[in-house]
Amino acid sequence: MPISRRQLMAGGAGLALTGALGSACGSNTGRGGGGSSGPRLSQWYHQYGEAGTRQAVVRYAAAYEKADVRIEWRPGNYDQQTAAALLTSSGPDVFEVSGPTLDQIQGGQVVDLTDLIEDVKDDFSQVVLAPKTHDGRVWGIPQLVDTQLLYYRKSMLRDAGVRPPGSLDELIDAARKLTTGKVKGLFLGNDGGASALDGTPLYAAGLSLVTDRGEVGFDDPAAARTLGKLHRLYADKSLLLGAPTDWADPSAFLQGLTAMQWSGLWALPRIRKELGDDFGVLPFPPDGPAGRPAVPVGAWTAAVSARSEHREAAKAFVKWLWIDRTDHQEDFALSYGFHIPARNSLAAKADRLGQGPAAEVVRFTKEHGGAAQPLLWTPPSRTAYQDALNRVIKGGADPEAELRAAVRKAGAELRRVRKRA
Amino acid sequence: MSAPGTTRRKSPGRRPGARLGRHPGKRPGKRPGKQRNRAFWFWTFVGPFVAGLALFTYVPLAWSVYLSLFDAHNTVSPTDFVGLGNYTAMLGDPAFRSSLVTFAVFTAFIVPATYALSLGLALAVNRLRFAQAFFRSVFFLPAACSYVVAAMVWKLSVFNGVRFGLANTVLGWFGAEPVAWLASTDPPWYWLVIVTVRLWLQAGFYMVLFLAGLQRVPVRLYEAAALDGARPGWQTFRHITFPALRATSVAVVLLLVVGAFQAFDEFYNLLSDSRGYPPYARPPLVYLYYTALGQGQDLGLGSAGAVILALIIAVVTVVQARVSGLGRKEE
Numbered sequence: 001m002p003i004s005r006r007q008l009m010a011g012g013a014g015l016a017l018t019g020a021l022g023s024a025c026g027s028n029t030g031r032g033g034g035g036s037s038g039p040r041l042s043q044w045y046h047q048y049g050e051a052g053t054r055q056a057v058v059r060y061a062a063a064y065e066k067a068d069v070r071i072e073w074r075p076g077n078y079d080q081q082t083a084a085a086l087l088t089s090s091g092p093d094v095f096e097v098s099g100p101t102l103d104q105i106q107g108g109q110v111v112d113l114t115d116l117i118e119d120v121k122d123d124f125s126q127v128v129l130a131p132k133t134h135d136g137r138v139w140g141i142p143q144l145v146d147t148q149l150l151y152y153r154k155s156m157l158r159d160a161g162v163r164p165p166g167s168l169d170e171l172i173d174a175a176r177k178l179t180t181g182k183v184k185g186l187f188l189g190n191d192g193g194a195s196a197l198d199g200t201p202l203y204a205a206g207l208s209l210v211t212d213r214g215e216v217g218f219d220d221p222a223a224a225r226t227l228g229k230l231h232r233l234y235a236d237k238s239l240l241l242g243a244p245t246d247w248a249d250p251s252a253f254l255q256g257l258t259a260m261q262w263s264g265l266w267a268l269p270r271i272r273k274e275l276g277d278d279f280g281v282l283p284f285p286p287d288g289p290a291g292r293p294a295v296p297v298g299a300w301t302a303a304v305s306a307r308s309e310h311r312e313a314a315k316a317f318v319k320w321l322w323i324d325r326t327d328h329q330e331d332f333a334l335s336y337g338f339h340i341p342a343r344n345s346l347a348a349k350a351d352r353l354g355q356g357p358a359a360e361v362v363r364f365t366k367e368h369g370g371a372a373q374p375l376l377w378t379p380p381s382r383t384a385y386q387d388a389l390n391r392v393i394k395g396g397a398d399p400e401a402e403l404r405a406a407v408r409k410a411g412a413e414l415r416r417v418r419k420r421a
Numbered sequence: 422m423s424a425p426g427t428t429r430r431k432s433p434g435r436r437p438g439a440r441l442g443r444h445p446g447k448r449p450g451k452r453p454g455k456q457r458n459r460a461f462w463f464w465t466f467v468g469p470f471v472a473g474l475a476l477f478t479y480v481p482l483a484w485s486v487y488l489s490l491f492d493a494h495n496t497v498s499p500t501d502f503v504g505l506g507n508y509t510a511m512l513g514d515p516a517f518r519s520s521l522v523t524f525a526v527f528t529a530f531i532v533p534a535t536y537a538l539s540l541g542l543a544l545a546v547n548r549l550r551f552a553q554a555f556f557r558s559v560f561f562l563p564a565a566c567s568y569v570v571a572a573m574v575w576k577l578s579v580f581n582g583v584r585f586g587l588a589n590t591v592l593g594w595f596g597a598e599p600v601a602w603l604a605s606t607d608p609p610w611y612w613l614v615i616v617t618v619r620l621w622l623q624a625g626f627y628m629v630l631f632l633a634g635l636q637r638v639p640v641r642l643y644e645a646a647a648l649d650g651a652r653p654g655w656q657t658f659r660h661i662t663f664p665a666l667r668a669t670s671v672a673v674v675l676l677l678v679v680g681a682f683q684a685f686d687e688f689y690n691l692l693s694d695s696r697g698y699p700p701y702a703r704p705p706l707v708y709l710y711y712t713a714l715g716q717g718q719d720l721g722l723g724s725a726g727a728v729i730l731a732l733i734i735a736v737v738t739v740v741q742a743r744v745s746g747l748g749r750k751e752e
Contacts, residue, residue, distance in 0.1 A: 082714055083716055242583060242586070
């Protein structure tokens with residue numbers, strides 16, 4: 001049948017309209033048939049890898065009566081997506097974020113949530129609450145505590161006659177001894193560890209990324225000494241590189257490609273399911289006289305966009321979900337992936353955290369946990385430092401010279417954010 | 422941009438109609454109405470593209486220049502004017518300068534390599550006496566694959582660093598140790614991965630361009646050369662085929678350089694991880710992506726970098742056009 005130009009145009013317009021309607025109906029409301037009271041709120045989550053998480057957050061949203069909360073589950077580069085969405089008013093009302101970053105706070109992109117958390121502030125883990133706090137105001141409600149740690153295969157260490165490393169030097173020796181033709185000693189991520197470890201080796205040397213007084217925390221010869229040692233792991237060919245999955249996923253460890261792997265507490269249920277008792281957990285081992293075990297801790301945080309049209313409703317929902325409904329918080333932290341609840345009272349009574357390796361992780365998180373990303377540690381500082389670390393580990397670059405450049409950049413950034421405040 | 426009617430002059434088939442006036446095939450009496458009508462249809466068809474071009478290219482371009490003069494952290498409507506501060510910061514940034522070097526190295530690699538490979542393929546396929554269409558299609562097929570998909574295949578199955586990756590399996594037959602292709606900086610094996618994925622993706626496309634060029638070389642040139650005693654093979658190629666392909670070559674090199682400028686997809690998908698990007702093989706677009714669009718959100722600094730990059734591209738393109746004589750009328 002010949003189609004006239006007019007028919008084609010009409011058809012095209014019709015299709016476009018259908019598409020628009022289709023996409024408008026596409027988001028997941030979490031509700032049977034609408035008919036809810038209150039404004040419509042959009043809540044964003046990054047894509048959690050563990051089965052059931054998405055269904056759970058949809059269930060929580062559906063149980064909220066005062067607003068019609070729609071969940072958007074966003075795979076891909078989540079940080080970039082939220083950063084771009086916050087520039088417009090068509091972004092989320094409520095969103096989870098690994099920040100919010102200092103520039104987002106100073107730029108007025110997120111809403112002050114201090115009054116929501118005031119009464120229960122002391123019940124939250126201070127390690128995760130501190131990076132969400134700026135000038136005494138709280139800008140995000142921690143949803144959970146994510147600890148990073150070292151997993152090792154007990155049987156492989158036993159066979160190689162190696163004991164669980166208690167210092168960085170022992171870790172390097174162990175990795176070398178555990179490396180055989182088919183198995184590498186240690187997996188720190190496919191880039192050799194720069195992005196997964198980040199500031200962790202500095203904490204292990206008794207230093208930090210940013211001091212409590214807001215100055216660069218690694219302008220110290222000990223930093224160069226510790227980072228320089230990491231190059232030995234690479235030079236010894238003890239590191240697993242180019243695995244199909246990265247450090248956050250335990251697959252390389254489970255497939256027997258490596259004897260030890262740096263990963264997170266979230267991976268523990270899967271590791272226990274596949275390896276039974278044949279694994280142990282460790283903090284990143286200390287180095288040098290001032291050294292201490294390093295346990296980087298991060299947190300996904302609920303924040304409210306300043307461009308939201310329903311800021312008060314969004315705040316009320318955040319308070320309901322992440323402050324009032326402790327049953328949801330507990331379910332969210334423990335039933336799918338494996339995280340420590342952000343609130344000490346919930347963490348203390350969680351049975352599943354009370355035994356075995358999980359209990360050990362909770363113990364060393366409590367003793368040695370430190371913020372993986374301090375608020376003052378801005379993305380340009382991180383890029384400069386990770387570039388330096390990468391060149392030290394893989395290129396064998398002079399750690400002192402590399403760190404000098406990173407210290408300069410981080411110092412300039414700290415001055416910039418102070419000026420902005 | 423010209424009105425649709427003007428291109429018709431070039432078409433010999435239209436000549437008789439053209440003699441009737443500027444509107445072939447139409448009765449001369451109705452000209453004014455037709456003229457209006459033609460303007461209407463011109464804007465109907467061209468208008469959306471002009472609007473799109475303005476909205477999605479010129480406005481962002483101008484906005485980018487505007488942003489580059491401000492401290493625009495996390496905002497596209499900044500107020501803190503900093504003049505050329507972002508430009509000096511960007512040019513003083515060793516990471517940005519090294520990204521320009523990366524980019525130059527990549528262009529120096531990929532342009533001659535693709536040129537030689539696609540020309541070689543075209544010459545080989547052109548000589549086939551049977552199954553030519555088959556081989557042409559086979560070599561062209563990768564051009565239909567997305568850069569992201571190809572990069573993932575290269576990263577996860579062909580060049581992954583463990584013993585069961587394709588490349589490492591082959592090495593294993595000869596008793597060699599597995600190589601971490603993307604993570605080794607000494608020697609920089611990652612370049613092999615980056616260059617081969619792009620070669621695989623684009624060689625077929627340029628082969629087709631060369632094939633078209635080869636088929637336009639007049640047979641009488643070869644016959645004349647043979648009569649003059651030119652030996653088939655290198656001598657004929659050097660003195661007949663290659664010069665005859667000049668126009669095609671200029672176009673191919675131009676397209677390759679433009680393609681190299683746009684390097685992002687395969688680099689990003691091969692080398693980035695959830696936390697960032699290593700400090701090597703980081704072309705400017707990837708670096709600017711992290712500066713401006715990642716969590717950094719320093720849109721002023723990122724825009725300054727983009728403007729610098731645009732200027733470099735403009736200069737290179739002008740120089741290239743001059744040198745190659747692009748757009749000059751063939752005699």
